[in-house]
Every structure is written in C-alpha cells, then in structure tokens.
Amino acid sequence: MTWIEISVVSSAVAFIVLIGFAIRMLIAMVQILGKLGDTAAQAKMTLAETAVQAEHLMTKVGLLTEEVHMQILALEPSIQSVEKAGAAIGDxxxxxxxxxRVMNESIHGAEKVVHTHQKRIQDAMEWATTGFELWQRWRAYQHAKSDN
Known part of the structure; x- marks a missing residue:
C-alpha cells in the first residue's frame, strides 16, 4: 500500500467515525429535545393550574372585599350615631x-359680699337672735298669763 492509499483509507475511517459521532450527537439532541418538550408540557400544565388557582383566589378576594364593603356600609349609621353622641356630649x-363658671362666680361674689359686710351680717344675726329670744319670752309670758 502506498501512502496515498493509506491516506484515503485513513480519511474514510475518520469520516466514518465523524459520521458515527454526528449520528450519536443527533440522537442525544433528539432525546434532549424530547425531554425539553415534556418539561415544557409540564410547565404549561402547572401554569394552567396556577392560573386556575389564581382565578379562584381573585374570586374569593373579590367576595371578601364586597363583604367588607357591605359591613362598612352597615356600620356607617352606627358611626354617625357615635359622632352625634360625641357632639351632644361635647355640648x-x-x-x-x-x-x-357662673356658679363659681356667684359663690365668689357671695364670699366677697359676706367678707365685705361681715360686721353688718354679724349684727343682723345678733338682732335676729335677740328678736327670737324676746319673742320666746313673750310667748312664755303669754302662756303663763293665760294659765293664771
């Protein structure tokens, strides 16, 4: 065999190995793409389930929001009543x-008058006491006179 024949045979063997390697690579890529397709399908299913759950959750949140709104509307008259009661209490x-304040001013005025006219009030009290004692003596005298 000559160098040319050895080169041709070597080239043919290298080409066959290269083709085998390429076929093996293509098979691996097909398997990877198949698994990638399966993963994409699972992700799509999971995403669909998540969307359904999100929709249920949004429906529940909407209902809860509506219920809270209704309760607030129901409480509004009570809140207004409390506000009116607070205003009445303030009044x-x-x-x-x-x-x-008026009573305090009146008491201070009376104290001032009493303090200013204390001597006169004391004299008036003495006159009233003396008058009462004289009246009691006169009544006793009248009773004693009618008994005789």
Missing part, C-alpha cells in the same frame, strides 16, 4: 363648664 360638657 353638654360645654354647658356644664359654663354653668360651673
């Missing part, structure tokens, strides 16, 4: 404050 407190 009553204001009236009590004013009455207390």
């Amino acid at each position: 009553a407190a204001s009236a009590l404050r004013n009455a207390s």
Whole structure:
C-alpha cells in the first residue's frame, strides 16, 4: 500500500467515525429535545393550574372585599350615631363648664359680699337672735298669763 492509499483509507475511517459521532450527537439532541418538550408540557400544565388557582383566589378576594364593603356600609349609621353622641356630649360638657363658671362666680361674689359686710351680717344675726329670744319670752309670758 502506498501512502496515498493509506491516506484515503485513513480519511474514510475518520469520516466514518465523524459520521458515527454526528449520528450519536443527533440522537442525544433528539432525546434532549424530547425531554425539553415534556418539561415544557409540564410547565404549561402547572401554569394552567396556577392560573386556575389564581382565578379562584381573585374570586374569593373579590367576595371578601364586597363583604367588607357591605359591613362598612352597615356600620356607617352606627358611626354617625357615635359622632352625634360625641357632639351632644361635647355640648353638654360645654354647658356644664359654663354653668360651673357662673356658679363659681356667684359663690365668689357671695364670699366677697359676706367678707365685705361681715360686721353688718354679724349684727343682723345678733338682732335676729335677740328678736327670737324676746319673742320666746313673750310667748312664755303669754302662756303663763293665760294659765293664771
């Protein structure tokens, strides 16, 4: 065999090995693409299930939101009543404050008058006491006189 024949045979063997390697590579790629297709199908199914669950969740959230809204609407009259009661209590407190202030001023005025006219009041009390004692003595005298 000559060098040319050996080269041709070597080239043919290398080409056959290369073709075998390429076929093996193509088979591996087909298997990988098959598994990738299966994975994509599973992902699609999982995504569909997740979408259905999300839709159910959104429906439940919508119902819950509607229920909360209805409860708030139901509580609104109560809240308004509480606000009115608070305003009434505030008005009553204001009236009590004013009455207390007026009473306090009256008491201070009376104290001032008593303090200013203490001597006169003391004299008037003494006159009233003396008058009462005289009246009691006169009544006792009248009883004693009618008994005789």
